Amino acid sequence: MQGLLNETAGLLAFVRTVQAGSFSAAAKSLGTTPSFVSKSISRLERLLGATLFRRSTRLLAMTPEGEAFYAKIAPLLHDIESAADVVRSHREPAGHLRVSMPTELGRMILEHIVEEFMPRYPAISLDIGMTDRAVDVLRENYDVVFRVGGTAQDGLMCRTLAHLDMVIVASPSFLDRHGKIDSVDRLEELPFVRYATSGRPYPVPLPDGRELRPKGRLDLDSATAIRDAAVAGVGAAYLIKPIVEADIDGGLLVELLPQMALQTVPLQALHASGRMPSFRQQLFTDFVASVMAKSGA
Template sequence: MPHLLTEAPGLVAFVRAVEAGSFSAAARDLGTTPSAVSKSVARLERHLGARLFRRSTRVLALTPEGLAFFDRIAPLLQEIEQSADAVQQTADARGRLRISLPGEIARLLMDALLTRFLALHPALDLEIGITDRPVDLIREDYDVVFRVGAVAEGDLTVRTLAQLEMVLVASPAFLDRWGTPGGVDDLRALPFARYVVGRRVPEIRFADGTTVATRGRVGFDSGFGLCAAARLGLGVAYVTRCIVEEDLRRGDLVAVLPGKPLPPMPFQALHAFGQRAPARIRILSDFIAAEIGRITGGRG
């Protein structure tokens, strides 16, 4: 029987299919087609003389032989990849990378992504979805999503890229009309541009644990809507400082209760590749982390 190392493509395809949960997801990771992954795994099965997957259902499930083989092979491939990383000065980002970004964060990052990042990685095809809603990473076919705020995604790998400073803002005209609040009780009396997640309106929580339940005539599921409403004098908005920095500098918006600290919000990257994410995800996440640090001056 030929040496198992002659089936190296099949070994990689097999492990990636198990980790990603499907031949399609493994193909995206490897920059090939689902048919090619399936054929590589089939050749490996013929070589081993054993079935590795049950194919009678739409769900990709390991046979007992497949599970035993994966438990042996996956750590070996991980060691090989880690050894390669140790001798390579830089990894390359290549293939298709489909990502999701919040709208106002995308606005801040777009020029850098479309110029410097793409110029650095000419073998990469970048697809960007722009939305503030919580997307279903697997069902909507994203490789990695970037989100502001703590997430509870049990099966996803979460990497915190930055801690973003939060701020309450309002327009000068709004404060002239309603008065500048001197404390939390005054703040509770003001209308807000409310952030709406589904049908839920989260409270604003200060660093000392004090909370404020927001009320107001308008609600949004995006930072764009919150900022627009605040500029037009429709209410106080609770947003990341980086997306309103220019408004604050120009005086179009004013910080409300600046002396009462708000806890920062984590800016996070989420993916479903476990501990062996493709290089393109790590490289993009590193780039975005550095760019956010540059935009915020390192203060979040």
């Protein structure tokens, strides 16, 4: 459709509006006005003969036609925007990367990113979001997302970078109150600071295939918060070993049943299926993998 190829402004305005959530946010990212974005999308809708958004004073939501069109057009625009990487890969790597990673992982490797990656690749700029929330890679327009554990989101390509050791820990003050922990049965009696999302606490997989479903009065969705609560003696905690190793070495936390080999969990890099990773994306992912390998993960 030749007319569609002439509607670059409308295509960009549509995709950015979906990703940003409003005409005004899309306009800001494109360096234009909300009026221009709205008019560009209206022109695109007339060309397509379909309504892409349901508009009201409080709501901007995609129609089913808009959902289907976005699923087709967003990957194409991403590939066009990253096409320059084919040329840049033969010169200095350059461009922008939008990244998401778990909070504690980010804290672990941020120093390496700032002191090693950024000086090595001065033409690459980074937007790094640190959250334990399972972000929507496609809708929130991330180039690459690092996630601990498996992923259930469709339309994603996955690369496993490392297998992370897990530990169950508690503070010395907590153990003073609850006594020696020498069996799984004793673990099941303990209150935990539990990792939970959407009101659902996660179980602790045991080496024999069983799942420990910990009891507890405090549920959190952040490894950082769980670690802080464990150090304060609120409860035992099931955490990635690299983020609490310093606490264990310093005596702030004690590893429970260290002879029990807990299952490792994967650290994965995710990006949209059907898109070739950009050169800068590959460089950054390889860098994270190398940092984790050096840390013993």
